[in-house]
Amino acid sequence: xxTIHQWPVAEIKAVGSPLSLGCTIKGKSSPNxxxxxxxxxxxxxxxxxxxxxxxxxSVVQLNLSASRPKDDQFILSTEKLLLSHSGFYLCAWGQGAxxxxxxxxxxxxxxx
Amino acid sequence: QQQVRQSPQSLTVWEGETAILNCSxxxxxxxxxxWYWQFPRESPALLIAIRPVSNKxxxxxxxxxxxxxxxxxxxHITDSQPGDSATYFCAASPYNQGKxxxxxxxxxxxxx
Numbered sequence: 352x353x354t355i356h357q358w359p360v361a362e363i364k365a366v367g368s369p370l371s372l373g374c375t376i377k378g379k380s381s382p383n384x385x386x387x388x389x390x391x392x393x394x395x396x397x398x399x400x401x402x403x404x405x406x407x408x409s410v411v412q413l414n415l416s417a418s419r420p421k422d423d424q425f426i427l428s429t430e431k432l433l434l435s436h437s438g439f440y441l442c443a444w445g446q447g448a449x450x451x452x453x454x455x456x457x458x459x460x461x462x463x
Numbered sequence: 464q465q466q467v468r469q470s471p472q473s474l475t476v477w478e479g480e481t482a483i484l485n486c487s488x489x490x491x492x493x494x495x496x497x498w499y500w501q502f503p504r505e506s507p508a509l510l511i512a513i514r515p516v517s518n519k520x521x522x523x524x525x526x527x528x529x530x531x532x533x534x535x536x537x538x539h540i541t542d543s544q545p546g547d548s549a550t551y552f553c554a555a556s557p558y559n560q561g562k563x564x565x566x567x568x569x570x571x572x573x574x575x
Contacts, residue, residue, distance in 0.1 A: 383561060394568055395507065395552065400561035408561060441506060449495035449514075449556050452563065454506035 353378040357442050357455040364432050364462055372427040372458050374442030382444040384425040385452065386417055389439040401425060437462045466490075467555050469566035477574050482540040484569045486553030489534065493555040498527065498538050499565075500549045507552060511538070543573045 354377045364370060376382050386398040397410045399417035407417045414433060418426045425442055439459055443452040468487050476482045486496075497512035513520040513527045513536070520527045524543075529536045540547055553566040 385561070385563075395554075395565040397562060397564070402561060410562060449558070451497070451509045451512070452499075454508070457506055 353444070353453065355442060355444055355453060355455040357440075357458050359458060360456070361459040362461070364460065366434055366462055367431050370427075370429050370432050370436070370460070372440055372442075372460075374425040374427075374455055376423045376425075376444045379423075379444060379446070381422060382446065383450075384419060385443040385445070386425065386427050387441040387443060387454075388413070389441060389457075391438065393438075395441070398427070432462045434462050436460060467553055467564050467566040469551075469553050469569050471569060472567070473570040473572070475572045475574060476543050478543060478545060480543055482543050482547070482571055482573070484538040484540075484551050484553070484571065485535070486537065486566055487533075487535045488555050490555070490557065491534070492557045494558045495556040496527070496529065496536055497554050497556075497563075498525075499552045499554060501552065501568075502549045510551070540571075545573045545575050547571065548573045 356375045358373045383402050385400045387395045389395050399407050401407045401419040404422050415429045439457050441457045442455040445452045466489050470485045498510045499507040500510045501507040511522045511525050513529050515531050518529045524541045526539045550568045550570045552568045554563050556563045
């Protein structure tokens, strides 16, 4: 069975500090990987997607970057956090375009 | 601009009634329309999806009605149960792209 693990579960960070969030998928080869951001009570905003190792497409510009160093790993990062980065970050995988997405449990980020 | 709009923002119905959630879109290249539901403190999960070759998709008490000409769709939940209380997101994806655009969500509450 496929599993998706996100880390950390929650983070409290200061404005201007760096951030790195991770996501690992097990049990699925060459998945499409996605990062989404959700404000409290808000919609899901797609940030990045990747269809293969080393390739990442940006969907919106939010002073964030993403990388896919391994087939089963997706990293979201920034060198300088903003207050507006607070929210819920969700990693998801899908087998192909226009297919079901499976979301991880998410990381809650509070920027103070 | 690619947008997905949902209405109402929130909806309350009595147990046993039919809840109707609406969704509209602008981009005619969208060809996959999933609905996701999200319970408090949980990640979204796929509920039901439709492609434009069909104008109706049923799964138990959940039915999507799709009107391609008007670029509208709706989710009908018959015999609503308290356990259906959640936020429902309509989403849309252009053909064969890694983008899935979510609407703002409808918060559904079922009163027993």
